[in-house]
Amino acid sequence: MALRYALLALLEATPMSGYELTRQFDASAAYVWHAHHPQIYTELRRMEADGLVEAEEAPRGAGATKRHYFITDPGCDELLRWVSEVVEPARERDAAYLKATYFEFGSFDLVRRHLRSHLEHYERMAVRWQLHADQLERRDTLLLRQRLAHAPRHAQAAIVAFKVHVYRGLTERAHTEVRWARQGLELVDRLESEAGLPADETVYHPTPPKRSTT
Amino acid sequence: MALRYALLALLEATPMSGYELTRQFDASAAYVWHAHHPQIYTELRRMEADGLVEAEEAPRGAGATKRHYFITDPGCDELLRWVSEVVEPARERDAAYLKATYFEFGSFDLVRRHLRSHLEHYERMAVRWQLHADQLERRDTLLLRQRLAHAPRHAQAAIVAFKVHVYRGLTERAHTEVRWARQGLELVDRLESEAGLPADETVYHPTPPKRSTT
Numbered sequence: 001m002a003l004r005y006a007l008l009a010l011l012e013a014t015p016m017s018g019y020e021l022t023r024q025f026d027a028s029a030a031y032v033w034h035a036h037h038p039q040i041y042t043e044l045r046r047m048e049a050d051g052l053v054e055a056e057e058a059p060r061g062a063g064a065t066k067r068h069y070f071i072t073d074p075g076c077d078e079l080l081r082w083v084s085e086v087v088e089p090a091r092e093r094d095a096a097y098l099k100a101t102y103f104e105f106g107s108f109d110l111v112r113r114h115l116r117s118h119l120e121h122y123e124r125m126a127v128r129w130q131l132h133a134d135q136l137e138r139r140d141t142l143l144l145r146q147r148l149a150h151a152p153r154h155a156q157a158a159i160v161a162f163k164v165h166v167y168r169g170l171t172e173r174a175h176t177e178v179r180w181a182r183q184g185l186e187l188v189d190r191l192e193s194e195a196g197l198p199a200d201e202t203v204y205h206p207t208p209p210k211r212s213t214t
Numbered sequence: 215m216a217l218r219y220a221l222l223a224l225l226e227a228t229p230m231s232g233y234e235l236t237r238q239f240d241a242s243a244a245y246v247w248h249a250h251h252p253q254i255y256t257e258l259r260r261m262e263a264d265g266l267v268e269a270e271e272a273p274r275g276a277g278a279t280k281r282h283y284f285i286t287d288p289g290c291d292e293l294l295r296w297v298s299e300v301v302e303p304a305r306e307r308d309a310a311y312l313k314a315t316y317f318e319f320g321s322f323d324l325v326r327r328h329l330r331s332h333l334e335h336y337e338r339m340a341v342r343w344q345l346h347a348d349q350l351e352r353r354d355t356l357l358l359r360q361r362l363a364h365a366p367r368h369a370q371a372a373i374v375a376f377k378v379h380v381y382r383g384l385t386e387r388a389h390t391e392v393r394w395a396r397q398g399l400e401l402v403d404r405l406e407s408e409a410g411l412p413a414d415e416t417v418y419h420p421t422p423p424k425r426s427t428t
Contacts, residue, residue, distance in 0.1 A: 002309045009316045012420045033312045034305035056425065076420040083319040086327045089310055089335045091248035095216045096303055097383065098247045102223045103376040104369055105297040111376075113300045121303045155318055155418035158405045162317040162325075165401055169311065169394040176390045180383040187379055191372045204369035206226045206290040211270065 003035050003043050004052075005082045011053060011071040012079060013147040018044055018067065024143050031132060032166065044069065052078055100184070104204040108192045112185060119181035126174035133167035136160060217249050217257050218266075219296045225267060225285040226293060227361040232258055232281065238357050245346060246380065258283065266292055314398070318418040322406040326399060333395035340388035347381035350374060 006029040010021060021044065022037045047053045052075035060066040071079075096118060103111045135141050139148065139160060148156050197203060220243035224235060235258065236251045261267045266289035274280040285293075310332060317325045349355050353362065353374060362370050411417060 002307070002312050005316075006312055009319075015423055029312065029315070031306065032315060033307050033309070070425060071420070071422055073422055076422060079316070079420055080319055080416065083313060083316055084324060086324070086331050087309075089332055092245065092339075092384070093216070093247050095247070095301075097380050098216050098220055098243065099297060100383075101243070101246060101377050101380045102219075102293070102297055104365075104373045105223075105294055110298060110300070117300050118303055125306075150423070151318075151418055154409045154411060157408060158417050159318045161401055161405055163315050165394075165398055166311050166315045169314075169397075170306070172390055172394065173387070176386050180379075180386065183383075184379055187375055191375055194371060195368045197368060202294070203372050204365055206285070206293055208285055208287055208290060209229055209364070211284065 002033050006033050008075050008079045011069055013143050015068050015070045028143055107200045107202055108188050109199040111188050115181045115184040119178055122174040122177035126171055129167050129170040133164050136163045216247050220247050222289050222293045225283055227357050229282050229284045242357055321414045321416055322402050323413040325402050329395045329398040336388040336391035340385055343381050343384040347378050350377045
């Protein structure tokens with residue numbers, strides 16, 4: 001359901017075609033809530049059926065038209081309702097950390113590959129999130145400018161600051177992950193020299209227990 | 215699918231009944247990969263159908279029996295295969311941060327409630343994860359002792375250290391979230407005094423755009 005609210009919030013900035021919405025999504029909300037374009041089109045049709053958005057045909061070049069989506073009054077209410085809901089944070093479900101709990105079922109070199117992949121991913125994300133936070137702080141995205149253009153003066157600082165706070169938070173998270181991966185790589189070096197195992201040998205090969213079939 | 219691997223890894227430590235498995239899951243893997251008990255029983259039946267675990271009837275009190283689950287050779291292979299797979303970290307999907315991007319659709323007091331709930335959750339989780347890391351470091355959980363009892367000497371330090379590394383990492387993550395929520399609370403105070411709005415008034419009330427129906 002989170003996708004629905006992300007799309008409503010985007011359409012609150014300005015009416016858009018489905019195509020523009022996917023582009024704007026990729027350049028903003030996708031950094032916090034990843035979704036694929038077919039999911040966006042499906043959700044948009046559902047939102048239209050639920051009366052949260054309405055479509056209007058707009059001219060597009062020579063004789064063609066495109067559909068423009070507008071947020072409706074019920075759509076605005078739904079956005080307010082969503083933000084008003086204080087929910088318990090989601091419980092942890094981290095596939096990478098789960099696997100890292102059982103790294104002994106791999107070789108030290110395999111563990112290095114896992115940790116380097118983690119490290120590189122979060123180094124990339126840290127740069128991306130930080131650039132986006134800087135851009136928002138300078139009020140330098142099309143979407144933010146469209147949003148601020150019709151927002152009351154007293155709300156503008158908050159509209160900008162809440163978004164910057166989220167992207168600074170994500171950047172800090174990425175730094176935490178980078179540190180974790182680096183500490184992991186140091187740990188592997190230490191364990192490897194202590195265990196005296198070849199780097200490509202499985203540290204611990206699981207075997208089924210002896211059965212007490214009586 | 216992650217749940218399957220968590221259960222296989224638990225059963226690699228020692229054979230267990232379904233009930234014991236849910237108890238051990240709650241006291242270990244659930245801190246990294248949350249799942250409900252009915253999901254565990256469903257997955258256990260699927261794993262049995264796939265030949266990854268086998269059940270054996272064991273006596274239980276006066277005349278009754280209980281089913282004990284054992285990991286099989288294909289189960290051990292599946293565990294090794296899972297750990298050998300280096301995958302790109304999952305893209306961000308964070309419902310709390312998504313909502314925080316649009317906090318202007320709430321009042322400053324509402325935003326405080328969101329951030330305090332976030333803060334309290336991660337303060338609790340930091341304590342829980344840290345206690346678990348300490349316990350693992352002292353080799354002081356039943357499951358870890360069972361696991362180490364049949365693991366070769368050269369693998370024991372790694373088995374412990376990889377688990378401690380995961381829980382220390384989760385603790386650091388929790389600290390990062392606590393800092394983020396605290397910075398958010400400071401931000402709200404600042405924005406509130408600048409905006410001069412009542413604490414319970416919606417900062418920005420969205421309205422549908424004017425339609426250019428021509």
